[in-house]
Every structure is written in structure tokens, then in C-alpha cells.
Amino acid sequence: MMFIPNFKGYDFFPHDLRLPFMRYKGLALILSFVAMGASLALFLVKGLNYGVDFKGGTMIEVQSKTGPADIPQLREKLGKLGVGGVQIQSFGTPADVLIRIEQQEGAEVQQQAAVKKVVDALGEGYQQRRFESVGPAVSSELRWTGFIAVVAGLMAIVAYVWFRFEWQFALGAIVALSHDVLLTVGIFSLLQLEFDLSTVAALLTILGYSVNDTVVVSDRIRENLRKYKKMEINELLDLSINETLSRTILTGATALAVLLALYIFGGEVIRNFNFAMLLGIIIGTYSSMFIGAPLLGYLGVKREWGGGSAKVAPNAAAARAKDRAGVVYK
């Protein structure tokens, strides 16, 4: 231990801060439900820009061997082939081009013939970097597994929360988590970002992160319920969120820093994934404070918890008196 310098960390957080979260819970809940409704509507009306994984078809990433790629010329060349539904877009650097070929009418054989035409037309000037082709049977299966994976992930989480806490917590968690998933999907629909298997992986990660947040807050609520048996529920929820706020902000900041680094430097292939994650972490942090916790206030929650520190310890009482003094309620 002698090699490690002994110095104090900088406790940046104003710990007597008592933000009145519950005062805005009505507004927050209404906004959240409106946002959820809007996301659902976007999903139903505008739909998602499914990638090759979910829609079927072929995606080819090529890199020009001679400097920047001439996309208009490529468009013209590939347009003449008579292959239906070919999209060409630039991808990352100017030399990189992404070509998508929609699922052709008929079976896999027709698709392969169309792809061969495109690849032959590209000629020697382009180097193939990535190729993905998914047939109709597999893509509909993947769509289904993706959906099931998200729903089952949600169910597993809810089952665990129910088992460890009370049903009110589980209900709060399921609403908060559905909110996160729906909003992320809604933003993907709004911006028409490509939605593929890696986006589903991102959704699952968001579930994981958001439930982590929700569990931390719920744990504190449960602890405070045991500690302050007479405190009014909304006051108690406010106290719990404030007490865990320094942790929420610090963990969130670290996660955001890492994800921003991945988003900016992590390359084009996982950019969409990282974008979904960034969105999800912000939405997930919001939801555990403004959806999960306030719902508990509405649902009412058991105040008689068995076990734990049922009797208030002397220094906890002192802390409570200090805490109460710091609360600024109108």
C-alpha cells in the first residue's frame, strides 16, 4: 500500500440538496405517457427502417480503391442493371459506400442472381468489405426472435423485481422499462435509423442499465420505508431519489463518457448501436426517477416490512433529524 499515494477524492455533490421530484410527478407522468403514445403511433404509422436482418435482402459495403467513391456514377451504373430496389449511400469515409439490394421476387436463387449482377457491375475499382444477405424465411424468424428476446428480457426482469420487492415495484419497473424501449424505438422510427439485430442488442442493454437504476432507487425506497415508518410516502420517495442522486449522476456520467468514446471513435459499423445506447441511458435514468418511483406513490405500498432494521437506531434517528431539517418543502 506504500506505493499508492494517500489523497482525498473531491466530493463534488451538494449532499444537502433536496430536489422536489414529486412536485412535478404529475407533469412528468403525463409527458412520459404522451411520449410513449407518440412513439407507439410513430411505430405504427411510419414504421421502422428495418435492416437486412429483419427485412431480408442484401447489403454490401465496398470501399473505393481510388480515393473518394463517385456515388452518382455508381447509381447510374447500377440503375441500368434492371435489379429492383437498389439503394446506394455513403458510409463513414468518402471512399466507403453501402449498397442495399432489396429482397427480389421469388426465391433465394433470384436474389443471388441480382447480387451477382451488382457485384460484377462494380468491377475492379471497389474492394468488398462486408456482405450480408438474409433470405425471407430467416429474416422473419430473426424479427420474431428479436421481439421475443426483448419481451422475455422484460419479463425476466419483472419476475425478479417482483420476487425481491413487492408487486408495486414490479409494476413500476415494467412501466419504466417499457417506456425506455418504446421511446428508443420511437426515436429510431422518427429519424428512420436502421433497425437491425444489433439495435435489438442495444435495446436489451438499455433494459439492463435502466433496471439497474430502478433497482438502486427501489432498494433505497425499501430501506427508507423500514427506517421512517411515519413519513408521508411522497416525501419518502423524494428523500430516496435525492439520497441516490449522487450515485445516479456519477454512474450515468461514466457510462456516458464510455459510450460517447465508442460513438465517436468506435467505427461506423456499431455507430447505430452506440447511438441507441446513448439515448437509452438518458431515457433510462429519467424513467427510474420520474416513472418508477412516482408510480409507487400512486399505487401505495406496504409500510410494514418484516426483518431489517425495524427499530430506528440512535444515529439513524439523528440522521433523520438532520435530513428532515434539510428538506425544503412548501
Place this chain on the structure above:
Amino acid sequence: MLTFSRWKQITILAICLLGLIIVMPNFFPRSTVEKWPAWFPRKQLNLGLDLRGGAHLLLAMEVNDVRKDWLDTLRDDARRRLREAKIGVSAVGIAGNAVQVRVAKAEDSEAALKALKLMVEPLGNPLLGSSGQNVDVTKGEGTSITITPSEAGLRQRVIDALSAAIETVRRRVDAMGTTEPTIVREGTNRILVQVPGLQDTAQLKALIGKTARLSFHEVHPTLTAAEAKTTRVPPGFKIYTGETKEETDQVLRETPVVRGDELTSANPAFDSRTNEPIIDFGFNNTGARKFGKFTQDHVGKPFAIVLDDKVISAPVIREPILGGRGQISGSFTPETSTQLAIQLRSGALPAKLTIVEERSVGPSLGNDSIEAGTLAGVIGATATILLTVLVYGTFGIFACVGLIVHGVLTIAIMSLLGAALTLPGIAGLVLGIAMAVDANVLIYERIREEVRAGKSAIAAIDAGFTRAFVTIADSQLTTLACALVMFWLGAGPIRGFAVTLTVGICTSIFAAVTVVRLMIFYWLNSMKRARGPLTLPV
């Protein structure tokens, strides 16, 4: 209280050291690692195809092909059994999903039914009890008897065919000389082929894409295909179309003289006179005998070589071919003859395989991804370390050491499991690291809280760990539940993500809680020895 028994300390340090040793090979090039002594771990982390480059093909077997093939076999079998029982038939054919037999004389129907009933075989393991029959033989109107394959029988057939197909595909892929291909069954009728380092999939697809079922047939002595199309095809014969335009259609006997599975060798060669690409082949003993007898009986007449139901050539037999060796000529190019030779050597596929999913990543993109991921990782790690040390001082350094242990152990377990690290897998690693950081933040914030509540330094540390642990366990277990569901249900990228996340969660409790706690224990001891006033650096 915050104590560690000696054996506990040793165990924790030993685990860290072991992790470090297992991770070692990843920091050296493969050539160096191979020179290390055998007892030292030499396994490097497996990189997924998206990172190292390579091809991934998902092939589906046509279940209908298997069914059709089975019906053909059943029909031939029925015909043979009735012939052996000396029962005359007026017709044996395939109608829909069954084989229909019409017995010539009504008095023979009972005997015919009895002979055909012998085709019924129980399915499944005789010890564990049978799971049904392969076929049902029923008596229909008049003298007709129907042989219907059962669903369970078909399922068994598909399973057997898939296993055979995997073997054939493996032989064909191996013939390309690629390194470490993975060929495994997926679901009930699919095969996953992964070939690291391969980018141009054209050759691979050409090799796998053909069933390559070769057979040698007798040509109908008088009837031409054009005549047969206008009149009736004689029983037992069938019109086969030509592979190319030069080969006109032929009327051939449906049951072949010899099949490709009796070949023992097939090699690409060139015809000594015309210099055209050809294939030299050799039969095994029974094949040679059958072919020899046939050619002896049919000198001066043509016979047809059929590949995948198409006539590739129909030469005239000039003299009996008794040695069991011969040549196939067709309109080959040097490439196609090489390919066909590989396909014939590796045996025919039991049914056609269709490519239902194909992904390939070039090595340049894989390298770019690794470089970008490493850069982002270094920047992200630096930001995390700076933030933690700034906020938590000395304890922040402990947390960072814990993070390094976390990273090392995660990669060590991945190496041991042989699980491949994919691009989404890196995302799982990142989430695992975020959870490890979160565990430390939870503990330290809790310690600060306890200090503010007026506890002594040691009591605060102790309470911080115990209280925060409940929260950490809860949050890690919920995420673990989610990760396990993903692993169970997920396809491809989701699964890669779930693996690293699961491993990351398992190691983070050890690294972020136990290891950090041990470091704080050492720190407290050194503070006691210094006998100064104890103030917490958090």
C-alpha cells in the same frame, strides 16, 4: 468486520494471478505463443468473424427433397419385395405423399400386403421404447395397397440426412484447404458454416450449392425423347433433360446401373486426345462388377451419365469396361471439373442445400473495427479512471485496480470457454464494466453517507460494503436474468452480447467488491501501522 483470513487472501490473489496468466497469450503474437512450454496456457481469445474477417453461411435443407427421395426409395423397395415374392403387379408409382401399388391378380393381394408389411420398421431406440413407425402400409380399394411415410419417420429421415449432409459439407470445405472451418447443425434442418479468413465466397458456394448426385443409366434402346413426349413413356423409364444444349434429352431407365456412392476416386484430368477437361473415376468392387456386366451386355449402345437429374453426357460403349475405371467428359472448364471432382469424392448431398443467410467480412474491415474499438476502449477507460480517481482519491485508485482485474478475468474466462468475441460482444463488455464501476460508486457513496451520519471510519467502510452489497446483488442479478434469457433465445449477435455480459456480471462482483475490499483491508492495516489519525480518503 473488515477482516480477511490468510487463506482467503491467498485465494483472492491466486485467482487474480491465474487470470493474468491465462490472459498472457493475448498480448503476444501467435508465433511467439506457440514456442511457449506446453504447460503454459496458450489459448488466445477467439475473435468473431466480424472482427477477424471471414464468411458465415446458413444453409437450409429442402425437406421436400428428402421426402421425394424417400418415396423413390420406398417405391424401388416395394417393387423389389414383390418381385422376390413372385407377385405380379400392374402398377407401382408415387401418388402425392404415398407409394401406390396395384396388384395384378386379386388373389395375390393378401400375400402382397404381407410382403409389403415387412417394410414397416419401428423408430427410435429399442431400449427406450419406439416412437412410432417409419411407414404405414394399408390396403385400399380393390387390389391397391398404399405405403404412406409417417411424419415421425420423415423427421427421422431429415435428421439422418442432415447429419450426412454435415459430413459431406465438411469434406467439401476441407478440400478448399481453409483453416478451422466450423460446420454445425442449427435447428432441425439447417447447417451453419463459418470459415474464418475467407472472403470470396463464390468458390465455397459453388462447392456446397450442388448435391452432386451422379448416376449411370441405361438408355432406352429405340425410343427418343421427342417421340416419348408425344406418346407414353414406357414404365420404369423417364425423360431426363440435358445439362447443356448439346446434350439432347434422353429416355433413360429410372433405376440407375451404378450410383455415385460406389465411386472410390474422382480426379480432374485432361483428355489425352482432345485436351478437354475430364474427370477420371474409379468404382469400388461391387460398382465395378455391376458396371462391367452392364457394359459387357450393351456394347455398341449408348449409356447416360446423369448428374443431379440432368444428362451430362451419353457416350456409346465401345468395349466392356471391366477394370472399374473410367472417364466422364462433359462441357467442363478446368474449374468446374476440379469442383465436380471434389464434390464426387466427398459424396453426394442427401438433399439440396439453399443458402438462406450469408455474411462475410473482409479482413480490412475487421482490422478497422478492432482498431476503432481499441481506440474507443482506451479513451473510455481513461475517462473512467480519471473520473473515479478524481472523485474518490485513493479509493478511486483501488476501484481502478478492481476494474483491471475485472477486465482480465472476463477475458480469461472468455478464453477458457472458447467463446468468440464479436462486435456486439464488445458492447456487452462495456456494459459489464459500467456495472462494475456502478458497484464501486454504490459502495463509496454509501460510505460517504455513513460518514456524514456520524460513523467512525471503519464502521462506515463496513456498513458501506454490507448495505451496498444488497443493492449491487439485486441489480446484477436482474441484469443476469436478462442476459440469460438473451442467451437462451438470441440469435447470432444477441448471443455474443449475452455471453460477454454474463461473464462480465459474474466477474464484476468478485473484482469490484471482493478485490476492492481486500485492498481497503490492506490500506487500513498500513494506516494502523502508521498510527496517524484515520481519515477516509473518499
